Amino acid sequence: MAKGNKKAMTSFLEGLKAIHLGSPDAEKEEAAVNHVSVLLFRIGGEPYAIGVESTEGVVDCPRISPLPSPPDGIVGVASIRGKITVVMDLSLGSAQPEDRRRLILLRGDAQLGLLADRVEGVLSLTPRQVRSSGTRRQDAQSEASAGSELWPSQNYFKSEGREVPIIDTSRLAEV
Amino acid sequence: MIDDKALLSEYLSESEELLESLLADLDSLGAQPDHDPDINLINRIFRTVHSLKGLSGMMGLVEVQSLAHEFEDILEELRLGQISLDRDNTAIFQEVGSGLAALVGGAARGSAAYEDYDRFRELLASVAGKSRARARGSENEIDSLGLSAQERDQLREDEKYRISVNLKAGRLFYLVSVQFDLESLTTKYNGLASKLESSGERITTFSEKTKEPALIGFRLLFATPLKESEVKKLVEPFGGRVSRIGRSPWRRAGEALKVVGRKQRAKQSSEKRGAEAKASTVLPTSFAQESLHPVSSSVRVELSQVDELSGLAHELAIETQHLSSMADRFLIAAGFGARERFDLRLSARRLEREFLELEERLVELRMVSMAQTFTRAARLAGRLARDLGKSISVEVSGRETQLDKMIVDRIADPIYHILRNAIDHGVEPPDVRKKARKNPRGKIRIEASLEGSRVVIAVCDDGRGINPSEVYDRAVSIGAAPVDEELKDEDVLRLIFRPGFSTLDRISEVSGRGVGLDAVERAIHELGGEVRVSSELGKGSRFEMAVPSTLVMISAFIVRVGDLRYAINVGQIKELLYAGREEIMGRDGKRNIEYRDSKIPLIELRYLLGLGGARVFDPTDEAAARATGPLSPSPVGRQREPAGLAGSAANRVPVLITRSGERHVAIAVEQFDEQREIIVKSLGSLGPRFKGVVGAVDLEGGDVALVLDLPSLLLIRSLRM
Numbered sequence: 001m002a003k004g005n006k007k008a009m010t011s012f013l014e015g016l017k018a019i020h021l022g023s024p025d026a027e028k029e030e031a032a033v034n035h036v037s038v039l040l041f042r043i044g045g046e047p048y049a050i051g052v053e054s055t056e057g058v059v060d061c062p063r064i065s066p067l068p069s070p071p072d073g074i075v076g077v078a079s080i081r082g083k084i085t086v087v088m089d090l091s092l093g094s095a096q097p098e099d100r101r102r103l104i105l106l107r108g109d110a111q112l113g114l115l116a117d118r119v120e121g122v123l124s125l126t127p128r129q130v131r132s133s134g135t136r137r138q139d140a141q142s143e144a145s146a147g148s149e150l151w152p153s154q155n156y157f158k159s160e161g162r163e164v165p166i167i168d169t170s171r172l173a174e175v
Numbered sequence: 176m177i178d179d180k181a182l183l184s185e186y187l188s189e190s191e192e193l194l195e196s197l198l199a200d201l202d203s204l205g206a207q208p209d210h211d212p213d214i215n216l217i218n219r220i221f222r223t224v225h226s227l228k229g230l231s232g233m234m235g236l237v238e239v240q241s242l243a244h245e246f247e248d249i250l251e252e253l254r255l256g257q258i259s260l261d262r263d264n265t266a267i268f269q270e271v272g273s274g275l276a277a278l279v280g281g282a283a284r285g286s287a288a289y290e291d292y293d294r295f296r297e298l299l300a301s302v303a304g305k306s307r308a309r310a311r312g313s314e315n316e317i318d319s320l321g322l323s324a325q326e327r328d329q330l331r332e333d334e335k336y337r338i339s340v341n342l343k344a345g346r347l348f349y350l351v352s353v354q355f356d357l358e359s360l361t362t363k364y365n366g367l368a369s370k371l372e373s374s375g376e377r378i379t380t381f382s383e384k385t386k387e388p389a390l391i392g393f394r395l396l397f398a399t400p401l402k403e404s405e406v407k408k409l410v411e412p413f414g415g416r417v418s419r420i421g422r423s424p425w426r427r428a429g430e431a432l433k434v435v436g437r438k439q440r441a442k443q444s445s446e447k448r449g450a451e452a453k454a455s456t457v458l459p460t461s462f463a464q465e466s467l468h469p470v471s472s473s474v475r476v477e478l479s480q481v482d483e484l485s486g487l488a489h490e491l492a493i494e495t496q497h498l499s500s501m502a503d504r505f506l507i508a509a510g511f512g513a514r515e516r517f518d519l520r521l522s523a524r525r526l527e528r529e530f531l532e533l534e535e536r537l538v539e540l541r542m543v544s545m546a547q548t549f550t551r552a553a554r555l556a557g558r559l560a561r562d563l564g565k566s567i568s569v570e571v572s573g574r575e576t577q578l579d580k581m582i583v584d585r586i587a588d589p590i591y592h593i594l595r596n597a598i599d600h601g602v603e604p605p606d607v608r609k610k611a612r613k614n615p616r617g618k619i620r621i622e623a624s625l626e627g628s629r630v631v632i633a634v635c636d637d638g639r640g641i642n643p644s645e646v647y648d649r650a651v652s653i654g655a656a657p658v659d660e661e662l663k664d665e666d667v668l669r670l671i672f673r674p675g676f677s678t679l680d681r682i683s684e685v686s687g688r689g690v691g692l693d694a695v696e697r698a699i700h701e702l703g704g705e706v707r708v709s710s711e712l713g714k715g716s717r718f719e720m721a722v723p724s725t726l727v728m729i730s731a732f733i734v735r736v737g738d739l740r741y742a743i744n745v746g747q748i749k750e751l752l753y754a755g756r757e758e759i760m761g762r763d764g765k766r767n768i769e770y771r772d773s774k775i776p777l778i779e780l781r782y783l784l785g786l787g788g789a790r791v792f793d794p795t796d797e798a799a800a801r802a803t804g805p806l807s808p809s810p811v812g813r814q815r816e817p818a819g820l821a822g823s824a825a826n827r828v829p830v831l832i833t834r835s836g837e838r839h840v841a842i843a844v845e846q847f848d849e850q851r852e853i854i855v856k857s858l859g860s861l862g863p864r865f866k867g868v869v870g871a872v873d874l875e876g877g878d879v880a881l882v883l884d885l886p887s888l889l890l891i892r893s894l895r896m
Contacts, residue, residue, distance in 0.1 A: 065739060065879045068784040068867050069891060077858060077871050079879045081705050084856045084871045109627045111859030 035124040038166060041104060041116040044091040047164045049123070049157070050114070054107050054169040058119050061087070061103040073172075078113070080105060085113040088172060106169050114172070129157045130166065182546050182574065186234050187279070188475075189547075190227060194276045197223045201272045205265045212260045220268075221250045227275065231282075233550065238292050239278045245299045246271055256336055258302060267298045274298075316342055320421045326381050326394075334379045341376060341398035342421075349406050351395040353415035354385050364393070367413045374409065375399025478541060478580060482727065485537035486746060492530035493886045497836060499523030500893070538725055541581070545623045545632070546574040548587050552594055556619055559598045566605050566616045567598060573623035578630050579725045582702055586632065586722060589695040589706075593634045593718045594619070596691065601638030601716055611713065613637070629704070630724045635717040641710040643667040649676065668708050672696045695720075701873070702726065703856040727855045731872070733848035733880060734829070736781050740880040741844075742853055742872050747885045749834060751847060753827035759843075768841045770832060777830065777841040783867075783888045835889045842885065855882050866891050 038049035039058075059080055064087050066076040075089045085105065103113040132155055155166040200220045207213055228243035246268075252258045274295040316339050317327060330338070341348070351371070355363045371377045376398045383392035399406065407417045499520060506516050553569040560567040578586075602608075602617035609615050620635040643664045650656035655673035670676065674693040696706045704722030731742040732751070759777060760767045766777040781787055829847045832839050855870035862870065867888035871879045 062877050063879075065871070065881055066784075066786070067865050067881065068786075068883075068888065071864060074861075074865075077879055077881070079871070079873050079877060081700065083703060083705060084858055084873075084879065086859055086861055109860035111857075112861070 034127045036127065036130060037122055037124050039104065040120040040123050040164075041102070042118045042120065043089075043116055045117070047120075047159065047162065048090075048116075048167055049164050050104065050106075050167045050169065052122055056105040056107050058102055058104050058116075061101040061113075061115060075115070078103070080113065083111060085111050087113050087115060089115040091115065091117075106172065108169065110172075112169070112172060114167070125157055130155050131157060182234070182544065185544060185546055186230065190230055190279050193223050193227045193230070194272075194279065197227070198269075198272050198276065201265075201269045204260070204268065205262075207260060207265075214254070217250065217254055217260075221247065221254060224250060224275075231279075234282075236279075236282045239275065239282060242271070242275060242278060242292060242295055242299075245296060246275070249299055249302050252303070255333070256340070257332070264302055267302055271295050271298055320348055322396075322420070329381060330379065337376065337378050338396075338398070341378070346375070346398045346400055347402075347419065348421040349397045349399070349403070350418050350420055351397055351406070351410050351415050352383060352392065352418075353395070353410070353413050354383075354387070354390040354392045355413075356389055357391065360391060363413060367395070367410070367415070370409055370413075371395065371397050371399075374401055374405075476540070481537055481540045482729075485534045486744075488530050488534035488537060489884075490886065492527045492534065493884075493890065494836070495523055495527040495530060496887075497890055497893075499527075500890075538727070541579050541725070542577040543580050543583055544574060545576050545578060545583065548583055548590065549574050549621055549623070551587075552590055552621055555591060556594050556598060556621075559595060560602070560617075563599060564604060565598060565602050567602055567619050568616055570618065570620045571622075572620070576623035576625065576630055577724065578623075578722070581728060582630075582722055582724070582726060585698060585702060586720065589698050589720060590621070590632060590634065592691050592695050593720075594621070597634055597636040597638065597716065597718075601636035601640075603639050625724075626721060629721045631719050631721045633717055633719045635715060637715040640712040640714055641668060641671065641708070641716055642712055646670055665709075668710060671708065672706065701854065703854065703873075723857055726857070727870070728852060729855060729882075730850065731853045731882065732831070732850045733874075734780065734831070734844040735846035735848055736784065736786060736844055739786075740848060740874060740878065741780070741784075742880045742882045743831070743885060744869075744882070745850060747833050748831050749839065750832040752830055752832070754830045754841070754843070756826050756828060759828065768830065770839055770841060775832075775839045775841055777843055778889075778892070779843045781845070783842065783892055784883075833885045833889075835886060835893075840889060853882070 037052040039052050039055055040047060040049050042048065062078045062080070064076040064078050067074065070076070073088050073090060075087050077084050078087055079085070080103070085103070087103065102116045102119050104116055104119065106112045106114060154168055154171075156163045157166065158164070197220065200216060200223065204212065204216060204220065207216065224243050224247050228240055228247060231239035231243060249258065249268075253260065253264075258264060274292075278292060278295075317330070317335060319342075320338070322330075338348075351367075353363075353367060368377055378396040378398055381394040381396070383394050385392040397406070401409075403417065403419050410417050502519055502523070503516055506519060549571045553571050556567065556569045597619055598617075602619070603611070603613075605615035608617065618637045620633070622631075622633045622635070624631050624633075647656060647662070647667050647670070650667075650670040650673060653673070653675055655676060656662070656667075656670055672692045672695075676692065692706075699706050699720050699722060702722045703726060704720055707719040707721065708716065709719075710716035730745045732745050732748055733740050733742050735741075754768055754777070758768055760769075760774075767774045768777040828843050829845070830841045830843050832841055834840070853872040855872060857870055858865060858868070862868075867884055868881045869884045870882045872882055874880050
């Protein structure tokens with residue numbers, strides 16, 4: 001991991017710790033067994049998370065062959081360890097230069113890989129930190145505009161006052 | 176009884192092949208001369224029956240196995256010349272051959288025909304009986320040598336056979352009597368024997384009583400074309416006596432008369448036997464029909480034929496789409512309402528789906544089970560273990576797992592390779608295992624299982640396991656591992672797939688020189704699969720090869736657009752040619768080209784793929800000139816050699832002609848690359864949603880070329896317009 005990434009990662013994690021420490025009573029109730037491990041990464045500078053159990057690994061993204069008239073979110077295919085991987089890019093174009101991108105390989109028959117500018121690491125969340133966006137939609141109707149509709153995530157958690165969506169891979173495959 | 180259907184059908188198709196060649200060979204046996212049949216033919220028949228025996232044994236078909244076994248015994252006698260190949264025997268062999276076919280067929284239907292089985296055994300026994308009679312016949316010949324009763328009893332069957340062979344060859348028989356003392360016995364005896372053998376055949380040696388207790392006497396039976404005086408000369412240095420035995424020319428004439436008489440008697444008795452055999456073997460009708468019918472209900476079809484059919488089904492599906500969109504336009508033009516258009520679309524969609532299903536079912540025809548490969552692998556493992564002085568038991572599971580025929584063929588070598596490693600490097604020798612308190616007998620498991628759309632083939636052993644620190648050290652020493660980076664054990668294990676890797680300094684004869692696992696991984700990657708390894712020190716290792724269960728290999732032409740390459744099935748290319756820029760008429764999206772005296776539309780592949788607008792076909796345009804650069808096209812079936820290519824390459828545009836419905840369409844690319852066989856890899860479960868693309872192929876340098884489907888690309892474009 002590059003140094004710059006490490007720094008960003010640290011500040012990101014500190015932010016998370018802050019919320020965590022901010023609610024000590026919640027901590028008592030939750031048994032460690034219920035923790036959810038998520039992989040943290042950034043797309044277009046924005047933080048996202050994905051359940052670790054639905055990933056297969058992270059690799060540097062090789063050259064992508066674009067698909068003709070692909071569905072939204074899909075940019076093309078790349079060969080990862082001899083397997084053709086369908087590359088998804090949720091950044092809508094505002095991404096890192098090509099050679100710096102990482103590809104998060106997802107489990108499943110869809111052979112999907114998710115482009116990320118940067119992968120921060122794995123974080124353990126308590127079930128209470130994970131919130132459903134069903135409620136979010138009601139609080140912040142205005143936010144559910146063009147962009148957020150695209151995100152295949154139902155759950156999120158809060159970090160530094162920001163909502164970090166937890167991407168649901170079963171929905172990704174339905175693009 | 177065979178319960179497993181897939182296994183049964185495989186058994187049937189393999190035994191059918193054997194039976195076919197057996198019956199054909201038995202037929203040509205009938206045309207052979209009695210006395211001097213083609214030994215290669217007999218050997219081949221022997222081997223076929225032997226394979227059939229093994230195969231039936233493997234399937235637990237006891238009747239077929241034991242009949243084949245008895246047949247094999249008789250054939251062995253035939254090979255040794257103990258049975259002659261007369262017309263009767265040939266007929267019986269042919270009948271037993273079709274009997275085997277009937278039994279295999281019966282086993283396939285689950286109705287073993289026991290009476291038939293017994294009858295065939297009787298037939299074989301009658302041949303064996305005759306051979307005993309025959310042996311008695313040669314007793315008569317041996318009589319003519321005038322040996323003592325005691326000596327005759329000492330003759331073994333093979334010696335009797337040698338006697339009759341030499342008699343037939345007209346050689347002379349001698350008894351050479353010698354006496355040696357104990358001290359010089361070995362050298363003298365050997366000296367005499369080799370002397371005799373240099374000019375004839377020493378058939379056997381009898382012991383002889385001597386008056387002197389210090390001497391040991393022998394009588395050697397010797398057959399040779401040499402005259403008595405010559406033999407005496409040979410034996411002289413050894414102080415032996417020589418006596419000629421057997422027929423004088425006068426006795427030979429008498430013998431000849433006897434032989435004629437015997438032959439006539441034999442003929443009579445064999446005619447009688449033939450009549451008996453006919454009476455007792457009226458075939459049950461079902462059986463008689465059976466021998467005419469093929470044993471299994473399967474037919475053999477070339478894979479390429481299946482591929483052609485599935486390709487055709489695919490085209491039909493696309494054509495249906497095309498037709499439906501056209502019909503839709505007509506309906507609108509004719510003023511039909513939404514209801515009619517909906518109905519039309521519905522039934523067109525249904526038709527398309529059915530064609531696609533047809534395609535899928537045809538692709539499934541390529542699937543075979545792992546049974547055969549696994550059986551061979553298990554056998555090979557047993558043999559390897561023996562060779563290496565190790566004791567193992569092999570367990571196999573998932574034989575019924577289905578895989579594309581081509582993958583099964585290509586995965587065999589990797590499986591054997593990993594198996595060899597497991598036995599050679601994984602499983603410890605029995606004494607080491609005992610010390611480690613393990614069962615001295617190692618265990619190897621070979622499994623196949625499904626994992627989504629992939630098949631995972633695993634080879635596991637309970638051997639010493641792979642030591643990550645040894646692997647790491649070794650990898651560092653060959654420069655295959657980063658020194659400063661910390662690796663997880665999992666990643667360290669993957670280093671064994673690096674070229675030139677081998678943890679053992681000892682180079683084993685079996686596993687080669689550590690050129691292996693990288694080759695294994697490459698082979699599996701080529702199939703679109705991956706190799707995984709896990710290991711626990713002291714407990715064993717597990718290698719998994721995950722491969723797609725289906726794949727399609729096509730002959731494709733690679734073209735370039737910009738810096739991207741695309742593969743196109745040559746079946747979709749009618750012709751490749753270079754069009755001069757001046758030949759391209761019209762502007763922008765509406766270009767035409769003259770092809771076979773008519774104007775056909777010319778579309779740029781770049782545009783079809785949504786990669787940007789049309790080029791300007793102007794000779795002065797530098798980018799275009801560069802894109803068409805120096806050209807070196809490879810031949811494609813119907814390629815027309817472009818005239819004056821070398822001179823004005825930059826002025827010419829590579830164009831491929833394809834068909835869209837009834838019309839030809841020219842598609843302009845930026846460079847022709849080459850034609851090659853490619854394995855089309857699946858794009859996963861989302862694949863069908865990516866229009867105009869049927870898969871992808873790995874190219875050198877980690878690049879990927881999409882395999883285009885020109886008809887659907889053209890269709891998408893026509894729908895867009």
